Each structure stands twice: as structure tokens, then as C-alpha cells.
Amino acid sequence: MSGHSKWHNIQKTKGAADAKRSAAFTKIAKEIIVAVKTGGSGDPNNNSRLATVIAKAKAVNMPNDNIKRTIDKALGAGNTDNYESVVYEGYGPNGVAVIVEALTDNRQRTAPEVRHLLDKFGKGLGATGCVSWSFDRKGVIILDNEDGDLDEDTVMMDALDCGAADFEPEEDCFTIYTEPDDCGKVASALEGKGYVFASAQVEMVPQNYVKLTDAGDIKNMEKLIDALEDNDDVQNVYHNWEQE
Known part of the structure; x- marks a missing residue:
């Protein structure tokens, strides 16, 4: 997603109901558990994946507790949560590329649900690698400047220094x-300089974008994104739709 469309999504999320916020916390909690288990450490200084997820959690105001x-x-020794990371690739209306990242304890549940939504609102599920080649994995940190309080040159220099x-x-x-592994570290350094994030996470950033002009295609693309994001197993949805 371009910066503009990404900001559009963040603004929309800001006004979400408490139920949406609770669902976001639940999804991030799953990411934290996976990051700790795969990284072998609960210390973000020694676990870059955990540091990145914590930055994401703070950006949506998840309490430190x-x-x-x-x-x-x-x-904890008694923790039995066992989530598997799965990535699905497919196509939305008019060939929009869609990547769905999920954490699931049951592939047999998640795969049919994602396939159904892509079939219903888009052009269907594709093979692994069918669209991911046209995306770059990057850490993406968004700073809100709606009020114009931040000076562009100062932010740029602080960001590069961090x-x-x-x-952009x-x-x-x-x-x-x-860089993907540096997202948490850079976010933490910027936080130390007093910056507050609207979003901070590792994302799949498209190399090019597709415009939708048909009202039906736009409506179906919006429905596809909303339905995927409402799925409990889906963590992130990326696409190359150039939203206005």
C-alpha cells in the first residue's frame, strides 16, 4: 500500500469500535507469543521479531501490562499455544494482487475461509509466489502529521540517525x-526522541499499483479487505490497490 492509502486505512481504524480494538489486541498477542517462541527470548533487545511486534502493539495503544x-x-512452561505462520496469495477484482498473512492452529479451517473470500469478492486464490514477487518486505513506520506540527527535515534527519x-x-x-529486522530498533529509537506512531510494523510493500475505476470492483475490494481482516486467523492483508 502506498503511504497515502496506508494513511487512509489508519485513519479509518482510528475510529473503530472497541470490539475492533479488542480483536486487534488479540491478534497482536498471538504475534507476541509466536515471536517469543521462535526467537527464544522475551527480551526485545535480543529478539528483533519481538521488538517489531512490540512497536506494532504500542502503535495501536496496547497497554504495557x-x-x-x-x-x-x-x-511459561505450561503454555500450549501453537500457532503456525501461513501466507496465502491471490487476486482481488481486476487482478489486484493480495497477500494474506495468517497465524493459525488449524490450516484446514483457515485455508478454505481465505479461499472462499477471494472467490466471492475477487478472482480467487493463487499459487505460492504468484504475487509476492511484486512486493518488497520492509519495516514501515507511519508518523501522523495532520496538524502539521512535525518539521519534515527534522523528522527525516532523526529517522536516518535512528x-x-x-x-517519504x-x-x-x-x-x-x-530493513525488516531493524523496524523495532528504529521505532524504539524514534520513541526515545519523543515520536508517537500511527503504525509501526513489517509489511509487504507493493512495487506497483492497480487503479480500480469500476464502482462494483471498488465495492468488492473493500468488502474483501474488511472480511479478511475480520477473520480471527488473519494477521495482515496486503494489496496493490491504489486507493484514492
Whole structure:
């Protein structure tokens, strides 16, 4: 998603109901558990994946107590949560590329649900690698500048000093790109300088975009994204639809 369309999505999410916020916390908690178990550490200084998920959690105002409690749960000897990371690729209306990242304890449940939604609102599920070749995996940090309080040059220099790889100013926000493993570290360094994020996570960033002009296609693409994001197993949905 381009910075502009990404910001559009963040603005929409800001006004979401408490139920949506609760669902977001639940999904992030799953990511924290997986990050701790795969990284073998509950210390973000020694676990870059965990550091990135914590930055994502803070961006959506997940309480520190919740984060700590989830880390402690993942480290507990009695924890039996076992989530598998699965990626699905397919096509939305008019050939829009769609990548769906899921954490599931039952592939036989998740795969048919994702397939059904892509068939219903798009052009269907594709083979592994059918669209991911046209995306780059990057750390993406979004800073809200709707009020114009942030100075572009200052933010750019601070971001680069903190280890960012690239910087992109938008009308209402600044997008900071990092290497995937550096996202949490850069976010933490920027937080230390007093910045507050609208979003901070590792994403699949499209290399090119597709415009939708047909009202039916636009409506179906919106329905597809909403339905996928409402699925309990789906963590992230990426696409190359250029939203207005």
C-alpha cells in the first residue's frame, strides 16, 4: 500500500469500535507469543521479531501490562499455544494482487475461509509466489502529521540517525522505511526522541499499483479487505490497490 492509502486505512481504524480494538489486541498477542517462541527470548533487545511486534502493539495503544503479560505467558512452561505462520496469495477484482498473512492452529479451517473470500469478492486464490514477487518486505513506520506540527527535515534527519533506510513525506503523514529486522530498533529509537506512531510494523510493500475505476470492483475490494481482516486467523492483508 502506498503511504497515502496506508494513511487512509489508519485513519479509518482510528475510529473503530472497541470490539475492533479488542480483536486487534488479540491478534497482536498471538504475534507476541509466536515471536517469543521462535526467537527464544522475551527480551526485545535480543529478539528483533519481538521488538517489531512490540512497536506494532504500542502503535495501536496496547497497554504495557498486556504486552508484558503476553510475553510472560509465552515464556511459561505450561503454555500450549501453537500457532503456525501461513501466507496465502491471490487476486482481488481486476487482478489486484493480495497477500494474506495468517497465524493459525488449524490450516484446514483457515485455508478454505481465505479461499472462499477471494472467490466471492475477487478472482480467487493463487499459487505460492504468484504475487509476492511484486512486493518488497520492509519495516514501515507511519508518523501522523495532520496538524502539521512535525518539521519534515527534522523528522527525516532523526529517522536516518535512528537507522532508517528511507523516508517519504506525505500530505498528512511521514512514512519511514527500514530493513525488516531493524523496524523495532528504529521505532524504539524514534520513541526515545519523543515520536508517537500511527503504525509501526513489517509489511509487504507493493512495487506497483492497480487503479480500480469500476464502482462494483471498488465495492468488492473493500468488502474483501474488511472480511479478511475480520477473520480471527488473519494477521495482515496486503494489496496493490491504489486507493484514492
